Amino acid sequence: MVAVTGTRPGRRPTIVDVAAAAGVSKSLVSLALRGDPGVSEETGARILAAADRLGYRSNRLARGLVQGRTMILGVLLTDLANPYHTEVVAGVEEAAEARGFTVLLAHGRRDRERLEHQLDSLLQLNVDGVVVVSSWLGAAALADAARRVPVVMVGRPREFAPGVDTVANDDEAGARAAVRHLLELGHTRIGHLAGSGSPSSRSREAGYRETMREAGLAEEVLVRPVGDDRDRAAAELLAQGPGAVFAVNDLAALAVLDHAPPEVSVVGYDNTSLAEVTRPRLTSVDQPRAIMGRLATELLWERMGGRTGDRHEVLAPALVVRDSTAPPGERRECGAP
């Protein structure tokens, strides 16, 4: 399996090698490999056979260079370990694949500078579009990228970048649904373990406050930002004696569950895979992540088709009720069923 006849030694075979082996011009090889109808059946078969024999693989760099597009979509992630992100990616991949694109992921590893660097790498590769699954990237960097290639951001940006479409869920509505669920169970003393000032977390907090006010419970509003130390924040919030807690995300909710007596109901946000796995299983607000990913890809597609105006899509989340919520005074279950 070492030296295959017809190939220059030590080099990967090119279209020219295949052409020589099949006794035709390189142009015809190119046509044949792409299945062009203007190639006679017999010659086509011979070319394919030769390519196969030589172990030829097309060189995407060269193709991309001459065509000016690569049929590659780049996905930029802050944090691979975040299950929220990965489900969005699955949606992107599905839609991209259907349109013949290859998806490559670049990873920022929770570091803003690295994130910008990775975005740059993708641009240098001439990807045909970028989906950014991160709120960490600044509007300037995003807008700059959008000047060269379609860019969609999944999530809620601090600031809208011109030329960049966005896909987000309606955080305020999700928060409302969570709080309403607790109200309907009969809770009144509902606290909120809040986020750290990101646009999403602010909307969630606003939804919480609003719903409490509408229920005539403005005095019961109890908010504690989660800060750096989730456990401390959870403990301090619980020290105020709420009957239920709406947490800004699942991890925060877990911290609450950990410190709360079993009568306290807890709702999370994001419906990550954690929610299924913990005991009690966590009631949580689900973002339609796969759909968001698909939609992001469609927005890219539209941009490639020439759309110029910016679009900002907001999707409705849905509450998923599990075992961590119960009427006041009832114990959540714990451990084996």
Place this chain on the structure above:
Amino acid sequence: MVAVTGTRPGRRPTIVDVAAAAGVSKSLVSLALRGDPGVSEETGARILAAADRLGYRSNRLARGLVQGRTMILGVLLTDLANPYHTEVVAGVEEAAEARGFTVLLAHGRRDRERLEHQLDSLLQLNVDGVVVVSSWLGAAALADAARRVPVVMVGRPREFAPGVDTVANDDEAGARAAVRHLLELGHTRIGHLAGSGSPSSRSREAGYRETMREAGLAEEVLVRPVGDDRDRAAAELLAQGPGAVFAVNDLAALAVLDHAPPEVSVVGYDNTSLAEVTRPRLTSVDQPRAIMGRLATELLWERMGGRTGDRHEVLAPALVVRDSTAPPGERRECGAP
């Protein structure tokens, strides 16, 4: 911010545009942008300024084409959602970055055919090396890829592919450590919820059987394969009344925890992020994933440097003791501390 002077309209600026703007040859621009010492300080500054003004970004396709290498490492993953994988990736990224490589990820989405397709995509991109974090890929596909570019597989292959280095943990040793821990706590009736025949799971089962035999407990050996329905398998295993269970991985361990009375001790394998999050927190065998990722990158590096013989590295795992194991008869804790 629309039409920048000096750029041909509608095209991204190239090195030639920069050259024209700075009044030098394209060759000099190339040298200047790469920081070649043979460029006078003054001219260099002028070129950089021009590049900046035009918003120039180097084209990696063209560079890769002429240099024959891309300074990109590809990582092929079966399953993004698997936290085991993502930590390996972090290790790869760290080591790759230190050597000036960019890491791009391709995702097989738990589909073998897609996995092969993605591998092909990476090869077409002329990546300088591939780390495969998956046991799904056949030896033939791996060997084929290894013929064009260095390939390292992280995990235990069903069959060693020629030309492909591997990095794995010592599953048998890990299993021994887990079982010994249970023995030391005083357990004798130790069951095993086994995997589905992958090389890793077979080694883990072997380690279990061996250790039981050495402890004179050959008669107590109790093995149930996990199959498709984890919950059923766990319930059936528990119906045999073991005092402790060593499970083939964390997810299987969780299924056992779910159905077991609190006196039953449980050990998992892989020490995924789940282990920290469940209650009781799961005792589990940890693979040094980040180190495995780094090592994989180093093996690639060696191959690039010309090594030809195959290397198969096996790293020692370590047991992480948490709350899911206790002496026989004692209750594991549950819920708040």
Place this chain on the structure above:
DNA sequence: AAACGCGCCTGGAACGTTCCAGACGATTGT
């Protein structure tokens, strides 16, 4: 004074593909 070395710069040839204009026979239409 010629030769050499050095710092700085340039033009053209790669790299592997696709695109384009057109060549060559054979067939068809008038």
Place this chain on the structure above:
DNA sequence: ACAATCGTCTGGAACGTTCCAGGCGCGTTT
């Protein structure tokens, strides 16, 4: 019989870089 058309196929020009051989001016050595 001649032009037009069609099905196949070809050679060269892109694409945007890097690499290479060398050029020019100037100071230093022989």
